[in-house]
Amino acid sequence: MSAIAHDDHHDHGHHHKETFITKYIFSQDHKMISKQYLISGLFMGIIGIAMSLLFRLQLAWPEQSFGIFSSLLGKWAPDGVMDPNVYLALVTIHGTIMVFFVLTAGLSGTFSNLLIPLQIGARDMASGLLNMISFWLFFVSCVIMLASLFVEAGPAAAGWTIYPPLSALPQAQPGSGLGMTLWLVSMAIFIASSLLGSLNYIVTVINLRTKGMSMTRLPLTIWAFFVTAIIGVVSFPVLLSAALMLIMDRSFGTSFFLSDIFIQGEVLHYQGGSPVLFEHLFWFLGHPEVYIVLLPALGITSEVLATNARKPIFGYRAMVASILAIAFLSTIVWGHHMFISGMNPFLGSVFTFTTLLIAIPSAVKAFNYITTLWKGNLQFNPGMLFSIGLVSTFISGGLTGIILGDSTLDINVHDTYFVVAHFHLVMGISALYGLFAGVYHWFPKMFGRMMNKNLGYVHFWVTAVCAYGVFFPMHFVGMAGLPRRYYTNTAFPYFDDLANVNIVITIFALIAGAAQLVFLYNFIHSMFYGKKAEMNPWRSNTLEWTAPVEHFHGNWEGEIPHVHRWAYDYSKPGHDQDFVPQNVPLKKGEEELNH
C-alpha cells in the first residue's frame, strides 16, 4: 500500500493502471475521497438548507398556502398548508443533516482527507482502504437518511436530539415509526464511518509526518483536525451505544429510557428506565460534536488568515494550547444542555463552572485572530473574507453562550429561539464560513482551477449581511419567551407582536439561500471552466503547495519534501519574498522561531 511507501522516498506513486471505477468511485486516494466527501456534503447541504427555507416560510406566514409546499411536500401539505408533523420532521432532518452530514462529514471529512497527508508530507492516509470504506459508509448513511424522507408516515420528527420517549414510541408521533428506525440505522452507520475516518487521521498524523515535521511545526489546520479526530473517537461511541439502546427499547421491549408510560389509552410495560439517561448519553457526544464541527473550521481559519494577512499566526503555542484545552473541556460540559432536565441542581453548578471555563480558550483564540490581522498586509481573497466572517460570528455567537452556560439564566431562555440564534451563529454559520473559506482556498489544490473571485465576493457579502439579518433579530424572539420547535406562534396571542420579526428573519433567510446558488454556480462552473491554477496561487508556506497541480496517487513526484521550519514564516525579515515555504532550509545564521 502506498502508506507503507512513506519511507521509500523514490516511490513515484501508483502508476499502475487505474480504471474509471478505482479512480473515481472506489478510490483509495485521499484527494479523490476528499472530493467525494465535499460533493456529497454539498449535496446534503442543499437539502438541509432548502428544508430550513421551507419551515421559515411557515414561520413567517403561518398556515398559509404555498404552491411550493404542495409541489414538494405533496400530501403532507394538504391544500398547500404545511402539516405540523411535517414541520417537526423538517426541523429534525435539517438539524441532523447540517450538524452531521454537512458540518461533520462535509467539513472535517473533506479537509482532513485533503490536507492531512498533503500538509504533513505523506503519500496518502495510513490506510487507504479504511479511508475508502469510511467514505462509502458515509455515503450509505446519506442514502438511508434521504430514503427516510420517502417513508409513508414521514421521516424522524423528534428533533435532532431525538429524546425518548417521543422518539421511542410510534404512538407518540408518526415520525417515530419507520422514519425513526431509518434515522437510527443511518446514524449508526454514520458513526462507524466517522470512527474509521478519525482513527485513520490520528494514526496518519502520528506516524506519517515527513522528515523535520515535528509536532511543533505542524500547521494549525493539522492540529485542529488531529484533535477533532481524538474528540470524535472519545465521544461518538457513546452516541452509538445510546442509539443501540434506543433501538432495543423500540424494537425489543427493553426499558433503558422508558418508564411509567400511558399513551393512547394504554399503559405500556416499560419500568425503571430514564429519559434523563438518554440525555446524558446523547450530550456526551452532542456537546463535543459542537467542537468536532467548529475546530476544523477554526483550523482552516488560522491557516487562511495567516496566509492572506502575510503574517505569522499570532501566538502559535497559545493556539495549540487552546485547541487542547477546548478539546479537554468539551468532554465535561455536556450537562449545560440539561440544567432543567430534572437532574440534581448541584450537577448544574458543576457544569456551569466547566462551561464558563471553556470561554477562556475561546476568547484567547478570538484575540489571537484579531492580533494576526493587526499590521498585516491583508489580501482579500474570498477565503480570507469568510475567515474574517467566521471570527465575527464566532464572537457574536460565542458571547451569548455566557448567558446560556449560566444555569440560572438558562432557566428562562432554555429551548427558546435565543438558543437557536446562539448556536446557529457560533457553530452553524461559523462552521459554514470555515467550510466556504476552505473551499475557496483549496479549490485550486482540489480541482486544479481557480474559483471566480467576484462571485466569491458577492457570495460572501450577501451571506454575511443575511446571516446577521437572520440571527440577530432571532435573539429578541427568544428573549421574548418564544419556544423553539413551535409550528406557529399564533396559538398564543401574547406572541402576536413577534410576527413581523419572523417575517424579517424569513426574508433574510430566503436571500441568504439565493446567495448560496451563486456559490454553487461558481463551484460547478469553475470545476470545468475555471482559470487553470498555478502551483502556489496564494503564495503559501505549507507543503501541499509544493505538490504538482495534477493529481496522482502518491502526491509528490520523487522525494517527499523535508521540513525545515514552521508554517508561518510570512514576511520574515531577511527574505526576498514575503513567504518562506516549510521545505526551504534555514539560511546561514537564520533563527527558527521556536514556537
Place this chain on the structure above:
Amino acid sequence: MTALLTITILVLIAIAIWQMTKIFQLTQVARENSQVATYKDNDLQGKLMYVFLIFIYLITIYSFWAWGDVLLPESASEHGVEYDRLMWISFALIFFVQTVTQALLHYFSYKYRGLEDTKALFYADNDRLEFIWTIIPVIVLAGLILYGLYTWTNIMNIEEDDDSLVVELYAQQFNWKARYAGQDNVLGDANVRFLQDYDGKNLVGIDSSDPNGQDDIVVQELHLPVGRQVIFKMRSQDVLHSAYMPHFRAQMNCVPGMITEFAFVPTKTTQEMRMLPEVAAKVQRINKIRHQNSQELIANGEEPLEAYQFDFLLLCNKICGASHYNMQMKIIVESEEDFNKWLAQQATFAEVIQ
C-alpha cells in the same frame, strides 16, 4: 398569488446579485484576471469591511429600537428580580465586548488592507499580551460564575415550610393539568397504572387506596395565591414536556417515570400585571395587530380575532409531538382569599370518583 410574488421576488434578488457581481467586475481593470485578489480588490473589500462594521452596529441599534420592548417579559416572581439583574449584568458585559472586538476586527481589516506599498510586520508572539487576555476573561468569568451559582442555589434549593403550597403539574400530549394537595397539603400517591380506574375519571392516576389522595383536587386551570411559595411537583404520563412559565422565570422538564421540582413565589396578581404600564402597552400593541388581522379575516367572511387581555402563560417547551405548539394552560395569580374561594368550589378526588 403568493407563489407568483415569491417567484418575482426571487427573480429580482437573483438580478440584484448578478448586478453586484458586475459592479465588482467593473472595479477591476480588464488586465489578466488571475482570480487572486489585486490591490484594487483589497482596497474595495477592506472598505466594505468597515461598512460591514457599521452594518453590525446599525442592525443592533435598529433591533433594540424596533423590538426592544419584547425583550424579557415583566417578571412576577420573587427570584425574577434577582434573575433579571444577573441577566442585565451579563448583557451589558456581552455588549461591551461585542462592540469592542467587532470594531477591532473590522477596523483592522480595513486599516491593514493590502495596498501597493503595504508590508506586514513579522510579529508572532507576545507572552505578556496573551497573559493579559487570558487573565481578564478568567477574572470576569470567575465573577459571573460565582454570582450565577449563588443565584442558582437560591432558586433551586427548595425549602418546604408549613406555609408553602404544593401543586402537581401534570403533562400529557397535549395539555396540562394541575393537582392541589387539599386540606392535608400532602399529594396522594399516583401512577399511570391508575389512569384507567373509574372510567377515565381519574385524570392524573391518583392511587385511590391512599388516604392522602382523597382530598386532592385536579383542575385544568392553574390558580396561585400571591406572596406564597408554590412548590411544583412535575409529572408526565407519555413523553418529555417542559413546564415553562416565562413571567416567573421558571422552567422544569416533566419526565415520565420521575417527579421533578421547581418552586417560586408569585409577587404580582394577574390584575396587578394588567395594570402595569409596560404590560398595558404591550396588550394595546397586540390588540392593534389583532385588529388589523381581523379586518382581513372579516373581508374574507371569517370570524374576527378575539381581543387579547394579559394572562400568565404556561407553555410546553420540550418538543412533544404535533400539537406541541399549542400545549398551554392559563395561570391566574390572585389574592389568598380569592384563591381559597376558588379552591373551595372545586371537586375533590373523593367527590369525583363517587
